[in-house]
Structures are given as structure tokens and as C-alpha cells.
Amino acid sequence: MNIFETLAFYFENQFVWNAVIVGVLIAFCSSLLGVTLVLKRFSFIGDGLSHVAFGAIAIASVLKLTNNMPLVLVVTVLCAVLLLRTGQNTKIKGDAAVAMISVGALAIGYLLMNVFSASSNISGDVCSTLFGSTSILTLTETDVWMSAILALIVLAAFIFFYNKIFAVTFDESFSKTTGTHVELYNLLIAVIIALVIVFAMNLVGSLLISALVIFPALSAMRVFKSFKSVTICSVVISVVCSLSGILISILAGTPVGSTIVAVDIVVFFAFFLAGKIGGRS
Amino acid sequence: MALLKCENLSLGYDGVEIVTGLSFEVNSGDYLCIVGENGSGKSTLMKTVLGLRQPMKGKVEFGDGLKSNEIGYLPQQTPVQRDFPASVWEVVLSGCQGRAGLRPFYKKEEKALAAANIGRMGLDGMEKRCYRELSGGQQQRVLLARALCATGKILLLDEPVSGLDPMVTAEMYDLIKKLNRDGITIIMISHDINAASKYASHILHIGDTLFFGTKAEYLSSGGFSAKGGDVK
Numbered sequence: 001m002n003i004f005e006t007l008a009f010y011f012e013n014q015f016v017w018n019a020v021i022v023g024v025l026i027a028f029c030s031s032l033l034g035v036t037l038v039l040k041r042f043s044f045i046g047d048g049l050s051h052v053a054f055g056a057i058a059i060a061s062v063l064k065l066t067n068n069m070p071l072v073l074v075v076t077v078l079c080a081v082l083l084l085r086t087g088q089n090t091k092i093k094g095d096a097a098v099a100m101i102s103v104g105a106l107a108i109g110y111l112l113m114n115v116f117s118a119s120s121n122i123s124g125d126v127c128s129t130l131f132g133s134t135s136i137l138t139l140t141e142t143d144v145w146m147s148a149i150l151a152l153i154v155l156a157a158f159i160f161f162y163n164k165i166f167a168v169t170f171d172e173s174f175s176k177t178t179g180t181h182v183e184l185y186n187l188l189i190a191v192i193i194a195l196v197i198v199f200a201m202n203l204v205g206s207l208l209i210s211a212l213v214i215f216p217a218l219s220a221m222r223v224f225k226s227f228k229s230v231t232i233c234s235v236v237i238s239v240v241c242s243l244s245g246i247l248i249s250i251l252a253g254t255p256v257g258s259t260i261v262a263v264d265i266v267v268f269f270a271f272f273l274a275g276k277i278g279g280r281s
Numbered sequence: 282m283a284l285l286k287c288e289n290l291s292l293g294y295d296g297v298e299i300v301t302g303l304s305f306e307v308n309s310g311d312y313l314c315i316v317g318e319n320g321s322g323k324s325t326l327m328k329t330v331l332g333l334r335q336p337m338k339g340k341v342e343f344g345d346g347l348k349s350n351e352i353g354y355l356p357q358q359t360p361v362q363r364d365f366p367a368s369v370w371e372v373v374l375s376g377c378q379g380r381a382g383l384r385p386f387y388k389k390e391e392k393a394l395a396a397a398n399i400g401r402m403g404l405d406g407m408e409k410r411c412y413r414e415l416s417g418g419q420q421q422r423v424l425l426a427r428a429l430c431a432t433g434k435i436l437l438l439d440e441p442v443s444g445l446d447p448m449v450t451a452e453m454y455d456l457i458k459k460l461n462r463d464g465i466t467i468i469m470i471s472h473d474i475n476a477a478s479k480y481a482s483h484i485l486h487i488g489d490t491l492f493f494g495t496k497a498e499y500l501s502s503g504g505f506s507a508k509g510g511d512v513k
């Protein structure tokens with residue numbers, strides 16, 4: 001069989017379709033806020049939140065919840081708000097607060113899983129939570145719908161607040177002087193990030209989410225010059241990379257998450273070179 | 282009533298006062314230069330007027346129907362902006378965000394205003410250029426155009442010429458003076474006593490000695506030699 005026949009064979013299965021649809025939706029959402037995240041130095045928060053989500057998943061599995069999504073969502077959004085608050089507090093520096101919460105959540109999560117888990121393959125469970133698992137291939141129809149709804153919410157919020165997000169990212173002080181509620185928009189950005197992270201855990205696992213969010217934005221920034229074109233370009237890069245990553249991983253039997261990130265890295269270097277050759281750095 | 286009135290202001294950080302007993306007022310059409318040594322609290326005063334910080338004592342009042350979100354502000358540049366991918370058009374248009382309020386998109390008039398201000402700053406044809414690839418002087422003009430989108434009444438400029446060469450500095454000052462002649466009130470922080478004496482109508486000196494008055498009063502009080510010794 002050649003590659004196309006193999007793919008056609010796989011695509012006769014509903015679960016492959018589900019995986020591809022959800023994968024594309026996740027890639028789409030996670031790249032929307034990439035530019036903002038990179039420029040606002042929020043990437044740390046993104047990283048910290050993914051660890052928090054890991055801790056929440058551990059708690060959910062200890063409590064033997066069948067659907068861990070709601071709990072993880074609530075905990076992560078709450079932590080996003082908390083991190084933003086402490087970030088503005090001068091007593092504990094923002095970075096230190098993020099490190100505290102993220103490492104703490106990671107440790108407690110692993111501890112809980114180790115002590116309470118009934119599973120015989122704990123390190124396997126932990127590994128798949130951290131690096132993404134084959135769970136992307138066992139998605140139910142409900143998961144697909146949930147992803148679609150979440151994607152719609154994120155997209156709607158992004159479009160509706162696009163101009164404000166730009167203004168607040170570009171120059172917070174100026175935005176404040178024009179009467180824009182900067183704190184509110186920062187909060188909105190943090191909540192969207194939290195949503196995206198929980199959502200993307202399924203695809204690449206908690207350790208690799210930042211890559212999914214940040215690489216497309218960094219690649220696009222090498223070549224494009226306006227906020228709009230960078231945003232559109234990073235969405236396209238992200239979707240294309242994730243799609244090819246998923247297909248490659250199906251064909252080659254590699255782990256989904258790391259394959260996608262690997263493709264993202266290759267594309268980043270391509271854009272890096274393109275930017276250099278185009279005379280811009 | 283004055284456009285802006287500050288009464289018995291105390292400014293400071295973390296309970297430590299830097300400036301106390303500061304009172305001054307700015308009338309429509311004035312050109313106020315704020316001078317003083319490094320670290321004397323000029324930027325802090327500007328942030329307080331803008332409502333970015335609360336004063337420790339005293340109050341800032343607006344008159345003549347000026348709303349607190351109708352102030353144009355030209356900040357000192359933040360490091361984030363250096364690698365920000367944004368076109369000139371996007372940056373200038375973001376000056377209209379106060380007018381747009383919660384409306385998600387900009388109206389035709391707002392876009393027209395942005396276009397007009399780009400022209401006013403002599404940036405025609407540069408709308409699509411990337412902000413971070415412009416020269417320092419061009420960047421300042423872009424930010425000035427953005428500030429003009431936020432206001433038709435009053436501009437607050439925090440060291441608008443720092444880092445610019447003498448030629449571009451002179452152009453910038455002329456541009457600001459022209460805006461002032463068009464009826465826009467200017468409050469400018471400057472280290473450049475010569476410019477202050479040439480363009481300003483009023484001087485506010487912050488430091489060990491406080492002074493507020495017209496340029497002539499400042500001159501006759503020996504300000505430019507005695508208090509103005511802090512140039513550069």
C-alpha cells in the first residue's frame with residue numbers, strides 16, 4: 001500500500017476523524033493568543049497553568065471522576081486569576097509565584113497519583129498526562145462536540161475583543177489613559193489561556209502545551225509585520241503543523257504530541273531562515 | 282475654570298514622599314514645560330495626572346468639560362514595543378479605543394481620524410510599515426498620531442525627544458508647537474532648557490525648589506541659570 005491508501009484506510013475509522021477534527025480545533029485556538037502571550041511575557045503563566053492542570057487531573061483521577069474536564073477547567077481558570085493577581089503584587093514577584101504554583105502542582109499531582117492510584121502502570125499514566133497520550137485516538141463524540149463549543153467560545157471572544165487585546169498588549173499604560181479596563185482584559189486573556197490549556201492537554205500533554213502556543217507565533221513574527229498578519233499566519237502554521245503532525249504520527253506510530261512539536265520546530269527554523277533571507281531579523 | 286488643576290499634591294512611592302505641596306493649573310491653549318533633575322518625580326507627576334497612579338495627598342481636577350479619558354499621552358517607550366509586530370496603521374488606530382468603548386470594531390469616522398492624524402504627522406504612505414522597523418523619530422511621530430486620536434484637547438508628552446538627533450529633535454518640537462497653535466494644550470517633560478525657553482508658555486520646575494509660573498516669571502527669577510543648571 002502506498003501512503004495515500006494507508007491514510008484512506010485509517011480514515012475509514014471514525015476515531016481518526018475525531019482525532020483530526022479535535023486536533024485542528026485545538027491548534028486553531030492555541031495559536032490565536034500566542035502573540036499576546038509572547039509579548040506580554042505571559043508565556044510563563046501558560047507554562048505554570050499547564051502544570052496546574054496536571055495536578056488537577058491527578059486529583060480527578062484519585063477521586064475516580066469519570067469526566068475530569070469540569071474539575072480541571074475550574075481549577076485551572078481559578079489559578080489563572082490567582083497568578084495574575086499575585087503578578088501585580090510586589091511582595092511575591094510574578095515569576096516566583098508562577099514557579100511556586102507550577103512546581104507545587106506538579107509535585108503534589110505526582111505524589112497523589114503515586115499514593116492513591118490503583119493503576120498498575122503509574123509511570124505510564126504520568127507520562128501520558130505529561131507528554132500527551134493516545135487518548136486523542138479514543139475521543140468520543142461528546143469530546144468532539146465539547147471541543148467544537150470551546151473553540152467557538154475562544155474564537156468569538158478573540159474576535160469580539162480583538163482591538164482591545166491588541167491595544168492592551170501593545171501599550172498597557174496608554175490603554176488605561178483612554179479609559180480601557182486593562183485589568184479586565186488581562187483577566188480575559190488569562191481565562192482564555194486557561195481554557196485553551198485544558199483543552200490542549202488532550203492533544204500534546206501538559207509539558208508540551210507551551211510549545212503549541214508559542215512556536216507558531218514566534219515563527220510568524222519572523223516574517224510578518226502587522227499584528228493581524230502575524231495572528232492569521234500563526235493560526236495557519238499551527239493548524240498545518242498539527243494536521244501533518246497527527247498524520248505522521250498515525251503513519252509512523254510516533255507519539256502525537258512530540259511529533260506535532262517537532263513539526264512546529266522545523267517550521268520555526270524555516271521561517272527563521274526566510275526572515276533572515278528576506279532581510280529582516 | 283482651568284482645563285487641569287492640581288492642588289497641594291504629594292507624590293511618592295511606598296509611603297515615601299518625593300514631591301510635596303505641588304500646585305499648578307493649566308488653561309486651554311497653554312504650553313507647559315515640566316523641568317527638573319533626573320528622579321525628581323516628573324514622570325510620576327504625569328502618571329498621576331493621567332490617573333495611572335493615585336496621589337498620596339491632594340487632588341487632580343479636570344475642568345472645561347475635559348474627561349479623564351480624553352487625554353493624549355506619549356509615554357516613554359517600553360521594552361515590549363521593540364519587537365512588537367504591529368503596523369503603523371494598527372498602532373495609530375488603537376488611539377481610538379477610548380472612543381470605541383465596548384464596541385468591538387472601529388467606525389468609519391474613527392478610521393478617517395486615524396488617517397487624518399497620520400497625514401498630520403507627515404507619515405503618509407507609511408501605514409503598512411512595521412512600527413519596530415521605523416527610526417526613533419518616526420516611532421515618536423506614530424505615537425504622537427496615536428495620542429492625537431485619543432484627544433483633540435490636551436497632550437501629555439514624556440520626554441518626546443529623548444534619543445533623537447538634533448535635526449529630528451527640532452522637527453519634533455516644531456510639530457508639537459504647530460499642534461499647540463492649532464489649539465491643543467501641551468504638557469511636556471523635557472530636559473532641554475533651551476527648548477523650554479523657546480516654546481513653552483509656562484514652566485513647572487520640580488526638585489528641591491518648586492516653581493510654577495509663566496516663562497517670563499521663570500526667567501526673571503533667574504530660573505534658567507540657577508534652577509536650570511540641571512540640563513543634561
Ligand SMILES: Nc1ncnc2c1ncn2[C@@H]1O[C@H](COP(=O)(O)OP(=O)(O)OP(=O)(O)O)[C@@H](O)[C@H]1O
Pocket residue numbers: 294295299317318319320321322323324325326
Ligand atoms: N515604581 C516605582 N517604585 C518605587 N519608586 C519609584 C518607582 N518609579 C519611580 N520611583 C522613584 O521615584 C522617583 C521619581 O521617579 P520619576 O520617574 O518620576 O523621575 P523623573 O523626574 O521622571 O526622572 P527622569 O528625568 O530620569 O525621567 C525616583 O527617585 C525613582 O527612583
Ligand SMILES: [Mg+2]
Pocket residue numbers: 323324325
Ligand atoms: Mg521620567
